[in-house]
Amino acid sequence: LILENSGSVARDHLASERTFLAYIRTSLLLASTGVALVQLFAVASVNVSVSTTLNRIQQFARPLGATFVIFGLVVLAIGIRRFFLIQKLLTEGKFPVTRFSLGAVSIVVAIIIIIVFGILVSARN
Numbered sequence: 001l002i003l004e005n006s007g008s009v010a011r012d013h014l015a016s017e018r019t020f021l022a023y024i025r026t027s028l029l030l031a032s033t034g035v036a037l038v039q040l041f042a043v044a045s046v047n048v049s050v051s052t053t054l055n056r057i058q059q060f061a062r063p064l065g066a067t068f069v070i071f072g073l074v075v076l077a078i079g080i081r082r083f084f085l086i087q088k089l090l091t092e093g094k095f096p097v098t099r100f101s102l103g104a105v106s107i108v109v110a111i112i113i114i115i116v117f118g119i120l121v122s123a124r125n
Contacts, residue, residue, distance in 0.1 A: 009090075016086045023079025027072040030109075034068025037061055037116075060119050067112060075105060 041061040078101050089096055 012090050012095075013087070016083060016090065019086075020079055020083040023075060023082070026105075027076035027079065030072030030075060031069045032072075034065040034072065037068065038065035057119060064112070064116060064119075071108060071112070078105065 038061050041058045082098070082101065085096060
């Protein structure tokens with residue numbers, strides 16, 4: 001696809017690419033966080049005598065880690081879909097406004113952070 005660079009065509013397409021790269025960066029961050037969470041508690045259980053507190057936290061580590069990795073893949077899928085949608089619509093002179101996906105990603109990340117914080121706080125008691 002080659003477009004004539006008139007007006008803001010090049011700027012708009014480059015901005016779309018930067019946004020796509022931000023989606024990739026966010027998905028990698030989420031997936032890496034999930035892997036790190038699981039590995040952190042796996043290493044902690046090997047190096048420290050297993051206590052009841054560590055057992056309570058560790059039972060949530062794998063599901064939370066998997067949730068982070070799966071959500072990272074979902075964010076990547078949203079980014080890929082959005083990139084190609086924007087690319088198609090920019091060639092038609094239109095631009096879709098982000099409403100649902102941005103809000104949904106923010107809410108899910110906030111919920112996951114609250115859950116992790118709640119597990120860590122409840123394990124200290």
